[in-house]
Amino acid sequence: MTPIAGEQIRSLVQPGRVHRRVYTDEEIFDLELERIFGSAWIYVGHESQIKLPGDFLATRIGRKPLLLVRDSDGNIQLLHNQCAHRGSMVVASDCGHTSEFRCCYHGWTYHLDGRLKAAPLLHGYPSHFDPKNSDTAMRRVPRVASYRGFVFGSHAKDGPSLEDFLGYMTTSFDDLIDRAPDGDLEVAGGVFKHTYRGNWKLYLENLCDAAHPLFVHQSSIDAAQQQSDDTYSDGSGEIAIRQMRQNGASYSFWEANVGIWTYPNGHSFLGDYHDDAKLVAALNDPVFREYHAAMEAKKGKQQAKKILDTRRWNSNVYPNLSFMSQFQQLRVVHPLTVNQTVVHAYTFRLGGAPTRMFENAISFANIVNGTGSLVLTDDLEIYNRIDLGLLSAGSEWLEIGRGYEGDQPDEHGGWRGKNSTSEIYIRNMFDTWLNYMAVEKPINGGRSSVSSHAAESRP
Ligand code: FES
Numbered sequence: 001m002t003p004i005a006g007e008q009i010r011s012l013v014q015p016g017r018v019h020r021r022v023y024t025d026e027e028i029f030d031l032e033l034e035r036i037f038g039s040a041w042i043y044v045g046h047e048s049q050i051k052l053p054g055d056f057l058a059t060r061i062g063r064k065p066l067l068l069v070r071d072s073d074g075n076i077q078l079l080h081n082q083c084a085h086r087g088s089m090v091v092a093s094d095c096g097h098t099s100e101f102r103c104c105y106h107g108w109t110y111h112l113d114g115r116l117k118a119a120p121l122l123h124g125y126p127s128h129f130d131p132k133n134s135d136t137a138m139r140r141v142p143r144v145a146s147y148r149g150f151v152f153g154s155h156a157k158d159g160p161s162l163e164d165f166l167g168y169m170t171t172s173f174d175d176l177i178d179r180a181p182d183g184d185l186e187v188a189g190g191v192f193k194h195t196y197r198g199n200w201k202l203y204l205e206n207l208c209d210a211a212h213p214l215f216v217h218q219s220s221i222d223a224a225q226q227q228s229d230d231t232y233s234d235g236s237g238e239i240a241i242r243q244m245r246q247n248g249a250s251y252s253f254w255e256a257n258v259g260i261w262t263y264p265n266g267h268s269f270l271g272d273y274h275d276d277a278k279l280v281a282a283l284n285d286p287v288f289r290e291y292h293a294a295m296e297a298k299k300g301k302q303q304a305k306k307i308l309d310t311r312r313w314n315s316n317v318y319p320n321l322s323f324m325s326q327f328q329q330l331r332v333v334h335p336l337t338v339n340q341t342v343v344h345a346y347t348f349r350l351g352g353a354p355t356r357m358f359e360n361a362i363s364f365a366n367i368v369n370g371t372g373s374l375v376l377t378d379d380l381e382i383y384n385r386i387d388l389g390l391l392s393a394g395s396e397w398l399e400i401g402r403g404y405e406g407d408q409p410d411e412h413g414g415w416r417g418k419n420s421t422s423e424i425y426i427r428n429m430f431d432t433w434l435n436y437m438a439v440e441k442p443i444n445g446g447r448s449s450v451s452s453h454a455a456e457s458r459p
């Protein structure tokens with residue numbers, strides 16, 4: 001088959017709209033795995049998940065199963081989870097602690113850094129077989145780096161550093177980490193995994209979509225609005241109710257009080273809530289008051305205020321990560337097929353924060369990320385309906401133009417929408433998508449020459 005040409009790919013993204021093929025075409029999906037997931041920095045785990053030498057976490061880049069490991073020298077290794085003998089996946093559990101990896105098929109064992117340690121019946125191999133050769137090791141991913149504990153891997157041997165790739169988005173990680181009074185975070189409380197029938201790109205496109213909750217989440221909004229504030233005298237249901245009510249905020253609230261910012265390499269965040277009374281993390285909540293006191297005690301009044309005055313909601317790190325600092329949630333998107341995606345959702349515990357803060361974070365996880373959630377299941381239904389809708393012979397072009405004429409440059413080298421209901425963050429992701437996809441040799445990020453911004457008119 002002739003490979004799809006750069007020009008053909010370029011024609012799929014136009015100012016303010018994209019062709020439906022980007023969500024449905026298997027050839028394009030394969031190319032995404034090769035050119036985006038095979039090149040960009042991809043989030044693979046948090047250092048707190050591999051604290052001690054011998055700790056490991058099963059992770060992946062695209063469809064490739066990997067192991068994130070703390071080796072015996074304390075270094076972080078990112079290994080392909082494949083035995084060099086006959087190809088079996090070596091580790092089948094999600095995480096654990098071990099002194100070596102042993103393949104279950106014929107018993108080859110590996111050091112924590114991937115080197116072959118021993119192979120049974122070694123005398124039977126041909127004389128040129130060398131157990132010290134890198135061909136007999138579990139292969140390493142060429143680059144692994146972390147930003148303040150958040151670990152990324154890249155299949156590209158060369159390219160921008162992780163910090164250059166993240167750019168101004170490092171401030172979103174800072175926002176999450178600095179909220180810990182003791183300055184440290186740990187993944188806690190397990191993981192939610194949910195698979196949906198739909199393209200992987202739909203997930204990040206939804207997480208900064210301020211125009212959808214009023215419709216998609218209407219049933220839980222209605223239910224929450226009928227509850228009085230003291231329904232749960234022990235406080236256990238307050239977070240859930242507040243979140244569901246917040247989803248019912250009017251367009252005028254979103255447009256007047258919330259902003260959307262986008263940055264090179266496809267990243268974006270929704271934030272800058274100005275109205276504390278409407279925040280889920282309402283400042284008059286007794287748990288948050290206790291937390292604020294802990295922050296002030298550890299960081300001083302001024303610094304605590306500066307940290308807590310940052311009010312970001314979801315931060316999207318293209319192509320596969322979204323996190324939110326106010327309730328310490330993190331979601332990782334893994335594409336499986338062109339219309340099948342799995343998402344892993346984690347919660348962080350803030351070092352030095354009151355226990356109830358973590359319980360609130362878990363309540364929040366249950367309401368927005370749990371597989372029985374009244375909120376998440378609405379969104380999964382939408383991804384499925386998009387997948388079904390695109391099977392029809394309806395419109396070939398999909399609109400991503402809302403707010404198109406209000407896009408404006410941002411002082412930190414990005415662009416922002418005039419208000420939070422702008423689809424600028426989707427246009428930004430597709431600009432980056434083109435940068436990876438429409439060249440024979442992918443580059444990491446920057447704005448595309450086929451920008452979907454308002455300066456250019458649609459043909
Ligand atoms: S496939 Fe792993 S030891 Fe044979």
Ligand SMILES: [Fe+2]
Nearest residue numbers: 212213216379
């Ligand atoms: Fe939603």
